[in-house]
Amino acid sequence: MLHSLKDLEGYAVGAIDGDVGHVKDFYFDDHAWTIRYLVVETSEWLASRKVLIASRAIRSPDWLEKLLPVELTKNQVRHSPDIDTDKPVSRQHEEQYLSYYGYPYYWDGVGIWGGNTHAELFPPSGPVTAEGRKALQKADAIKMRAEQAKHQHDDPHLRSCRQVTGYKVHATDGEIGHVDNFLFDDSNWSIRYLVVNTSNWWLDHKVLLAPQWFKDVNWHKGCISITLNRQSVMDAPIYKSAEALNREREKELYNHYQHVGYWPLEGVGDGGCARKPAIARVPL
Numbered sequence: 001m002l003h004s005l006k007d008l009e010g011y012a013v014g015a016i017d018g019d020v021g022h023v024k025d026f027y028f029d030d031h032a033w034t035i036r037y038l039v040v041e042t043s044e045w046l047a048s049r050k051v052l053i054a055s056r057a058i059r060s061p062d063w064l065e066k067l068l069p070v071e072l073t074k075n076q077v078r079h080s081p082d083i084d085t086d087k088p089v090s091r092q093h094e095e096q097y098l099s100y101y102g103y104p105y106y107w108d109g110v111g112i113w114g115g116n117t118h119a120e121l122f123p124p125s126g127p128v129t130a131e132g133r134k135a136l137q138k139a140d141a142i143k144m145r146a147e148q149a150k151h152q153h154d155d156p157h158l159r160s161c162r163q164v165t166g167y168k169v170h171a172t173d174g175e176i177g178h179v180d181n182f183l184f185d186d187s188n189w190s191i192r193y194l195v196v197n198t199s200n201w202w203l204d205h206k207v208l209l210a211p212q213w214f215k216d217v218n219w220h221k222g223c224i225s226i227t228l229n230r231q232s233v234m235d236a237p238i239y240k241s242a243e244a245l246n247r248e249r250e251k252e253l254y255n256h257y258q259h260v261g262y263w264p265l266e267g268v269g270d271g272g273c274a275r276k277p278a279i280a281r282v283p284l
Helices: 074-078 091-101 130-151 230-234 247-257
Strands: 002-004 012-015 018-029 034-042 050-054 067-069 158-160 168-171 174-185 190-197 206-209 214-218 223-226 280-282
Touching: 002 190, 012 074, 018 050, 018 074, 034 158, 034 190, 050 091, 168 230, 174 206, 174 230
Parallel strands: 012 067, 168 223, 214 280
Antiparallel strands: 002 174, 012 018, 018 034, 018 158, 034 050, 168 174, 174 190, 190 206, 214 223
């Protein structure tokens, strides 16, 4: 099911043993366009510190109560690596964070979660001896050093949804508006659409654009270029946030742009999923 990221801002985050805080922002991977982390502002119990909570830690959101339960304890959150959420998160910071929680690296292997399904992201639970823990820590340290050497010259690849909100969007023949919101799939936290407000060009209208329709993204200038012209966007189904975006409406949108949907085609299986083309990126 698709949900609005704006609607999730302010949601409470609950650990196994109590409240952690409230959602303030989201970090998405600019390669796979998948929400990797939630920025959570803790309450007074942690001096209102901002912490990262991996989206993979969230279990069965309570949409009615606006609560995101996580399979973590408050003590785990308290001692998690200190990351400045007001600055870009580097791969090295991510490695430290993921190793602390024992999560696999999502950039290893294929698929948006590194070859892991969303339900298989947690390491096996159970008692670990002191000797076993030391062995795991040693193996993690070796792997971390190897990954750090591999990615030491990488540009930051995690982007704040708040910062990207407001980015200008350009069609092949002119500007069409700016990013207003994001719609994500709650089954795997993939960003399926950006909601684009066209008010500067086409009054009081919002349209949906999928990341695979982007030509390039200039993160430095805050600009997204798409492979569509203005007329095709104008003729597309209008997005109304008050109406549920069901599969039929998605099919209508994809048919309009003559693209194959991201969902498996009936009778075809996983092979029917549309492959996402690579997006050109302008370095910072």
